[in-house]
Amino acid sequence: MSALRKSSPLAVTGKYLALAFYLTFALFPLYWLAKIAVTPDKLIFSEGTAMVPSSFTFENFRTVLIATDFLSYFKNSLIVSLGTAAITTCVAAAAGYAFSRFDFRGKRLVIALMLITQMFPLLMIIAPIYKIVAAVGLLNSLTSLIIVYTAFNVPFATFLMQSFFDGIPKDLEEAGMIDGCTRFEALRKIILPLTLPGLGATLGFIFTAAWSELLFALMLINSNDTMTFPVGLLTFVSKFSVDWGQMMAAGVLALVPSCLFFIFIQRYLVQGLTSGAVKG
Amino acid sequence: MARIELQSIAKSYGSVEVLRDINLTIEDGEFIVLVGPSGCGKSTLLRMIAGLEPISGGEFTIDGRRMNEVPPRDRDMAMVFQSYALYPHMDVARNMGFSLEIRKAAAEDRQSKIQGAAKTLGLTGLKERLPKQLSGGQRQRVAMGRAIVRDPSAFLFDEPLSNLDAALRVEMRLEIARLHQRLEATMIYVTHDQVEALTLADRIVVLNGGDIQQVGTPLDLYERPANKFVAQFIGSPTMNVLRAEAKGDSIALSGGTRIQVEGDVPASGVSELGIRPEHIHVAGSEAAQFSGRAELVEHLGSDTNIHVQVDGIGPFLVREHGHVPVNTGDEVGLFIDPEKVHLFAEDGRSLR
Numbered sequence: 001m002s003a004l005r006k007s008s009p010l011a012v013t014g015k016y017l018a019l020a021f022y023l024t025f026a027l028f029p030l031y032w033l034a035k036i037a038v039t040p041d042k043l044i045f046s047e048g049t050a051m052v053p054s055s056f057t058f059e060n061f062r063t064v065l066i067a068t069d070f071l072s073y074f075k076n077s078l079i080v081s082l083g084t085a086a087i088t089t090c091v092a093a094a095a096g097y098a099f100s101r102f103d104f105r106g107k108r109l110v111i112a113l114m115l116i117t118q119m120f121p122l123l124m125i126i127a128p129i130y131k132i133v134a135a136v137g138l139l140n141s142l143t144s145l146i147i148v149y150t151a152f153n154v155p156f157a158t159f160l161m162q163s164f165f166d167g168i169p170k171d172l173e174e175a176g177m178i179d180g181c182t183r184f185e186a187l188r189k190i191i192l193p194l195t196l197p198g199l200g201a202t203l204g205f206i207f208t209a210a211w212s213e214l215l216f217a218l219m220l221i222n223s224n225d226t227m228t229f230p231v232g233l234l235t236f237v238s239k240f241s242v243d244w245g246q247m248m249a250a251g252v253l254a255l256v257p258s259c260l261f262f263i264f265i266q267r268y269l270v271q272g273l274t275s276g277a278v279k280g
Numbered sequence: 281m282a283r284i285e286l287q288s289i290a291k292s293y294g295s296v297e298v299l300r301d302i303n304l305t306i307e308d309g310e311f312i313v314l315v316g317p318s319g320c321g322k323s324t325l326l327r328m329i330a331g332l333e334p335i336s337g338g339e340f341t342i343d344g345r346r347m348n349e350v351p352p353r354d355r356d357m358a359m360v361f362q363s364y365a366l367y368p369h370m371d372v373a374r375n376m377g378f379s380l381e382i383r384k385a386a387a388e389d390r391q392s393k394i395q396g397a398a399k400t401l402g403l404t405g406l407k408e409r410l411p412k413q414l415s416g417g418q419r420q421r422v423a424m425g426r427a428i429v430r431d432p433s434a435f436l437f438d439e440p441l442s443n444l445d446a447a448l449r450v451e452m453r454l455e456i457a458r459l460h461q462r463l464e465a466t467m468i469y470v471t472h473d474q475v476e477a478l479t480l481a482d483r484i485v486v487l488n489g490g491d492i493q494q495v496g497t498p499l500d501l502y503e504r505p506a507n508k509f510v511a512q513f514i515g516s517p518t519m520n521v522l523r524a525e526a527k528g529d530s531i532a533l534s535g536g537t538r539i540q541v542e543g544d545v546p547a548s549g550v551s552e553l554g555i556r557p558e559h560i561h562v563a564g565s566e567a568a569q570f571s572g573r574a575e576l577v578e579h580l581g582s583d584t585n586i587h588v589q590v591d592g593i594g595p596f597l598v599r600e601h602g603h604v605p606v607n608t609g610d611e612v613g614l615f616i617d618p619e620k621v622h623l624f625a626e627d628g629r630s631l632r
C-alpha cells in the first residue's frame with residue numbers, strides 16, 4: 001500500500017539521493033577497473049587519478065586474449081563454476097524439497113550438521129582439505145575444485161532451495177496427485193515450473209561464488225594448465241612489476257560471464273510466479 | 281458411483297489422537313456435510329478419504345473395496361480445496377483439463393469436456409486467462425470446473441466457500457446444490473458453517489474433538505439433537521441453555537420459575553434446559569412465565585432479536601417473527617413453548 005501513498009517531493013528526492021549514493025559507492029570500483037583497462041600503459045602513472053583518461057586503447061584486451069594464458073584460465077573457471085553450480089543446485093534442490101515436504105527421523109540432526117559446517121573459518125580447514133585432496137591424488141585437477149566448492153556450497157544452497165519450496169503451497173502437489181499424478185509427476189509438472197526462479201537464483205549465486213573463489217584454487221592448483229581465473233590473474237603480478245593495464249582488462253573480461261548469466265536468468269528471478277495459486 | 285464406508289477410522293499424529301472410532305456409511309449419490317468447529321478434524325477426515333493423509337486405524341472401503349492403501353490418483357475422487365490450489369502456470373482451460381491430460385485422454389474429448397464445464401460454470405470467456413488474472417469467485421469456479429471435468433465417482437469439498445464474500449457465498453452455495461442435483465454424484469462437503477450444512481446436506485455429520493456427535497438429516501439435528509453440543513452448534517441464533525431441575529411433571533429454573541413441558545419429564549438427571557430463541561415468545565402479563573429487561577433489541581425487518589436479562593436466571597435471546605414493538609430497557613414478559621423444550625443431562629446427553 002505504501003506505493004499508493006502520496007509521498008512528499010522531499011522524501012522522493014531523498015530516496016533517489018540515497019540510491020544514487022549507494023550506486024556510486026558500489027559501482028565506482030567497477031568503473032575504475034574499466035577505466036584502467038582502456039588507459040594506454042604510458043598514461044597509467046602519469047594521469048593515474050584522472051576520472052577520464054586523455055586517450056583510449058584496446059591494446060590491453062588484445063594482449064590479454066592473444067599473448068597470455070587468459071583463455072585457458074577462463075575456460076578452466078567456466079568448467080569449474082558451471083560444474084559446481086549445476087551439481088550443487090541439483091543436490092540442493094533434492095535436499096531442499098525433502099526438508100520442505102517430508103518429516104523423517106534425523107531431519108533436525110542433518111539440518112544442525114549442515115549449519116555446523118558453515119561455522120568454521122575457511123583458513124582453519126584448508127590444511128586438512130589439502131591433505132585429503134592430496135591423498136586421493138586430485139591435486140592440480142579441476143575435479144578437486146568442483147568437489148570442494150560443491151561441498152562448501154550445498155548447505156547454504158539447500159536452505160535457499162528449501163525456502164523456495166516452502167513458498168509453494170503444498171495444496172498444489174496434492175491437487176496434482178488427486179488429478180492423477182504420482183508424487184514425482186506432480187513434482188515435475190507442477191512444482192518444478194514454479195521453482196524455476198529459485199533454481200535460477202541458486203545457480204547464479206553458486207556460479208558467482210565459484211567464479212571468484214581464490215583461496216582453495218590457490219592451494220589446490222599450481223600447474224598453469226589447470227589454473228582458474230582468480231589464480232591466473234595473479235600471474236600478471238611479477239616479482240618486479242604489476243601489469244595493471246592487462247590485469248584490469250582481464251578483470252573486465254572476467255565480468256562478462258557473470259553478467260551474461262544474470263541477464264539470462266533474471267527473467268526467472270522476478271517474483272510472483274506463484275501468485276494466483278491460492279485464494280487472493 | 282460410489283458407496284463409501286468408514287469403519288472405526290482413527291487418526292493420530294504421533295501421540296496426539298485427532299480422530300477416534302469414526303463409523304459412517306455414505307450412500308451412492310448422497311450429499312454428506314461434515315460440520316464442526318475449527319480444529320475438530322474435519323479436514324483430516326476428508327484428506328484421509330482423498331488419500332492425502334495415511335489412515336492410522338480402521339478400514340475405508342468404496343463399493344466394498346478396501347482403499348486404505350490406494351494412492352489418491354486411483355481413488356477416482358475429485359477435490360476442491362479451500363485455497364483452490366489452481367496451478368498458477370497453467371491457463372484456465374489447462375487447469376480444468378489437467379487430470380485428463382495426465383490420463384492421456386484424446387484431445388478432442390478433452391476439449392469438449394472442458395468446454396462443457398466452462399459453459400456450466402460461466403467461464404467460457406476466461407479459458408485463456410491465468411489464475412492470477414481471475415477474481416476470487418472466478419478462481420473458485422475454475423476449482424469446481426477442474427472437479428467436474430473428471431466426472432469422478434465422488435466429489436470432496438474442503439470449505440470451498442470460506443474465502444468468498446457473503447453474497448458470492450450464497451450464490452455458489454446454490455450452484456453447488458444445483459450441481460449435485462444434476463450430477464447425482466456422491467459429495468462430501470466440509471464446512472464449519474452450520475448454515476451451509478443445513479442448506480446443502482442430505483445428511484449432516486457433526487464432529488467435535490475427534491468424535492462424531494451425531495449423524496442425521498438437517499431437520500433431525502434441529503429437532504432432535506443428540507446432545508447439548510449439537511443443539512447449540514446447529515441453528516442460528518444459538519439455543520439458550522439454562523440450569524434446570526426436574527420437579528414432578530414440570531421443570532424448575534434456577535430462579536424458582538416453573539415451566540410446564542409437553543409430555544414426560546424424566547424423574548432424575550435433568551441438569552439443563554435448552555430452548556431455541558425462536559421458541560420463546562414475548563407475552564402479555566397473564567401468559568408470561570417470567571419476565572426480564574430488554575438489554576438490546578435488533579430489528580432485522582423479517583425478525584426481531586431481543587436480548588433479555590432475567591434476574592436469577594440469566595440472559596436470553598428471543599427471536600420473534602416480523603416487527604415487535606419492544607425497545608431497549610423495556611420490561612418484557614416471556615413464554616416458553618412447552619412443546620419445544622430440550623432437556624440435557626449433566627454430561628450433555630439429550631433427555632428429550
Ligand SMILES: Nc1ncnc2c1ncn2[C@@H]1O[C@H](COP(=O)(O)OP(=O)(O)O)[C@@H](O)[C@H]1O
Nearest residue numbers: 293296298316317318319320321322323324325
Ligand atoms: N500434520 C499435523 N500434525 C499434527 N497435528 C495436526 C496435523 N494436521 C492437523 N493436526 C491437528 O489435527 C486437528 C484437526 O485438524 P483439521 O482436520 O485441520 O481440523 P479442521 O476441522 O479445522 O479442518 C487439529 O487439532 C490440528 O492441530
Ligand SMILES: [Mg+2]
Nearest residue numbers: 322323324439
Ligand atoms: Mg479444515
